[in-house]
Amino acid sequence: MGRPQASQEFIDMLNEALSEEMASIFQYMWDHILARGMESPPIAEKFKELAMTEMRHAYMLAERIDLLGGTPTTKVGEIRVGGDLRQMLEDNLELEYEAIAMYRRLIKQAEREDDPATRRLLEDILKDTEEHARDLESILGK
Ligand SMILES: [Fe+2]
Ligand SMILES: [Fe+2]
Numbered sequence: 001m002g003r004p005q006a007s008q009e010f011i012d013m014l015n016e017a018l019s020e021e022m023a024s025i026f027q028y029m030w031d032h033i034l035a036r037g038m039e040s041p042p043i044a045e046k047f048k049e050l051a052m053t054e055m056r057h058a059y060m061l062a063e064r065i066d067l068l069g070g071t072p073t074t075k076v077g078e079i080r081v082g083g084d085l086r087q088m089l090e091d092n093l094e095l096e097y098e099a100i101a102m103y104r105r106l107i108k109q110a111e112r113e114d115d116p117a118t119r120r121l122l123e124d125i126l127k128d129t130e131e132h133a134r135d136l137e138s139i140l141g142k
Helices: 008-035 041-067 085-112 116-139
Strands: none
Touching (some): 008 041
C-alpha cells in the first residue's frame, strides 16, 4: 500500500474544483484592480486578500490531484468581473455559494473513496469558503 487510489470520477471532480478556484483567483484579483478607484478601498483590499486564499486553495488541490495520480487541469472556469461594487460583491458571493455546494459534494465523494486525508483537505477549504461567503454577506448587509 503506497499512494492512495482515487477513481477517475473523483479526480475529475477535484479538477472541476481546481478550475473554479482558478476562476475565483482572477475574479477577485481583477475586481480588486477595478474596485481600487471606487468608494470603498477596504473592499478592494478584501478582494485582494481573498484572491490570495483562492490561490492557496488552487495550489492545495493541484498538489493533491498530482499525488492521487491525476493531472491538474489548466482549464479556468467562468469568470464574471466588473460592474459596480455591489455587482462585484454579488457575483463573488454567488461563486462562493457554488463552491460551498461543490465542496460538500466532494467531501461525500472522499468518504466513498475512503480517503480521509483528501477529505480533511477539502474540509479545510470548505471552512475558508464558508468564511468568504460570510464576509461578503456581511459587507452586503445580508
Ligand atoms: Fe477557494
Ligand atoms: Fe473563496
